[in-house]
Amino acid sequence: MSANTLPEESPSPAPEAPPLIPTQSGTLELHDITIIDRSKLKKAISAAALGNAMEWFDFGVYGFVAFALGKVFFPDASPSVQMIAALGTFSVPFLVRPLGGLFFGVLGDRFGRQKVLSMTIILMAASTFCIGLIPSYASIGIAAPILLLLCKLVQGFSVGGEYTGAAIFVAEYSPDRKRGFLGSFLDFGSIAGFVLGAGVVVLLQSLMTEESFLSWGWRVPFFAAGPLGLIGLYLRHAAEETPAFQQQLDQMEQDDQDDVENRPRISFKEIAKQYWRPLLVCIGMVLTTNITYYMLLTYMPSYLSHNLHYSEDRGVLIIIAVMIGMLFVQPVIGLASDRFGRKPFVLFGSVALLVLSIPCFHLIVSGKIGLIFVGLFLLAIVLNCFTGVMASTLPALFPTRIRYSALAASFNIAIIIAGLTPTIAAALVDSTGNLYLPAYYLMLVSLVGIATAIFMKETANKPLRGATPLASSKKEAKELLVQSYERLEQGVEDLDAEIAKLKEQIEALELRKQQYIDLHPHLD
Template identity: 40%
Template sequence: MSEQLVQNAPPGARAAVVKRAVVAGVVGHFVEWYDYGVYAYVATTLAVVFFKSSDPNAALLAVFATFAVAFFARPVGGLFFGSLGDRLGRQRCLATVVVMMSVSTFAIGVLPGYATAGVFAPVLLLLARLMQGFSAGGEIAGATSFINEYAPVGRRGVLSSLLPAASATGLLFGATLMTILTANLSESQLTAWGWRVPFLIALPLGLIGLYLRLKIEDTPLFRALVAAEQHDPTPLRSSVTRQFRPIAVAFGATLSYGVGFYVVMSYMPTYLQEVTTFGSTSVFVVTTAVLLAHIVSLPLSGALSDRIGRKPVITVASVGLVVCTYPAFLLVSQGSSLVYAILGGAVLGALIAATAAPLFAFMAEMFPTRVRNSSVSVGYNASVMLFGGTAPFIATFLIGWTGSHIAPSFYLVAAAAATALTLYRTKTGEKISKELPQT
């Protein structure tokens, strides 16, 4: 079925095809980011299980260093799968990465701890995390291309906003599961075996994601390229040599969301446990409020970007983060009022959503179909590798170095300012690619 057939199909049939494509992309993305994010939710337990240290902060830093190192595998995976997706198809790569992520996450759940394997325990953990990072590098670009190449022009913002919504929902599922385990298991049980449960669940979730991704055809745009024999045999080289400026814009535009996601959504439970006196129930309530505010705001911000443009929404939200992050962290870190903590966290979650919702359509619209996967992979993954994946480590380090519980806010403020400046100084991305669906 060519692109022209999709466009000329009856509206009901066309909508059904788009719906199946979005479901395949979003559900698979949920699985990927549940798998990837659950690591942060069990960080304090992993510090005990996998690292021998008399200093709890040092052990926690080691856990987050392992978390961050995996992000250095993301660009490698992005380069590999991005190029493969432009040469062989988005659907094949998306099916492959969801299997890789699920298997590597499941592997963490069966690894021996330090007490059993000694120094080999953290080494094996690192290898599994590197495999997760390699897989994640191929997920975002493939899912971004897949959904935006199916979505009509007036709906790309709202439909692609479902990708970060799936990420946050995956984190919420992980947080809920860990809260249930924490409430029903003793600390010794949690350390002995309870922490493994979220990782073991990854395997059946991965099978669901794989099934859905195998049930949908590749995008009409990619199939049209293949049929016309116009696909690029060296898409990665073409991206780097011909798309450098828009890749740089994608890099800068990602900073607000990349740092915000990992400082606020992923790191928040550990942050609350370390700097406040909240119990596990209160930590879950605050984390849930942040994630729900984020999830609800995403389609609203995506729909707004469909009406007024991607750049204005991302820019205004980034400026909002510059202004609001410090006072929001003040409210969260006090630990004396659950209401204040929820308010501060929800504000951050909503603002980060507004930087995320238009981002994936914004990136897809900057690049031609023949190099879209590769170009998005390079710009997005490089940004997240350098500044997003290192965020929990840097936040923990800043708290220990400065003695201030507010220190992580400085990092997010700097990232948001960089995104606002990037978009202010460029006109790249204002023109929508004529190759994407227009009806």
């Protein structure tokens, strides 16, 4: 290197340091590891899963009776426009979900998860129940679809804090080694809600004429939200606050009483700046999972009846059979993720979605019931790869103090796009006549899933970010303590290596500085 040549190298930024674990004495000891009471854990999972089941009960019912809602609330339109309009009413509430996510996320981080989940289930049950009360277009004219939209908007606002809050509630209660298995029951509740909603629709259609179903039968499933909501509210009110949130409050109270009374707020802009990578991973995973979810479980009943000309009851029965199969696969994926990790399932599911979408739709459009079932069930297993790990993966991305706010905001930003899936798919197929467009749509989404899997960090069998380990027994707590010490030792070694790199970079900068000085006649 000549004397007049300056080095161009710049020091690379140091990697993000692992979050510190709050402890009572400063040193991580056995008493810092929380042993979860089994009865409290069961209450927490039941309370969270039932509320989520009710949310997806409504989504399932809405998808399965979309043809009826189109005729009741948009009677002057053509059948195709009726279907698109009904599914559009399903999609519009997703636009307000980020507002609900921000609102309930801030409340959840300030006042606790349990209180917010009690609020969301009340709003959700009331708005769903009110859909069943809305008069038809023939009775009150344009006010009917407007009221339907208002109920769906309230629903969307409440759901904005529902899934993320329930996922956090379960994750913060689950022992580290069982978080995947226990978290999988949250989406088990989602699928069960779909099955229940579809089953109610099939039962009603088999017991009454189409005229009676269009007249009043479609309202019955929405009325069921009333008692389901009361049961869910009771369970959530009986559940205690999560150990992780209570631990944060205790730590803040120990540091300064004012911190508890004036809990710090952090804007989404600050969250995005500091936690941009977890936010992108969250958005990618939610997009991949929910677009597949809505395509398979919300849009496909309409696709089978409207585009493939199956009777509504036959299409619904096929979807019900697929979802029952998903119920058996769901906890198996969750259990396996505790052993093999979450990341392999996200990657495998994304690659499978890319490879299998066209073959599966080839089976679906074949016109043979057996082949239709095989095509849908293969896609359902791919979906299980995502739903089986999502509830345990997402809460682990953020620390306790901002977990609800960050997760609810990023989750519901992605949901805006995912929620448009039934409407976009219906419009594309109707306008082009190409029955394979939903498959192309899924293939595009699979690329997002692959990128997400590549960039996400493995969280299986590890404590939630910034929280002490959670165990199901004293024996397990001792084993987790040893593992925690090993991770701390590895962390020290990694930081030592980074410090050595930084020293080399500092020396290079000092050399560069001296070169500048040497070139200037008046600098020492």
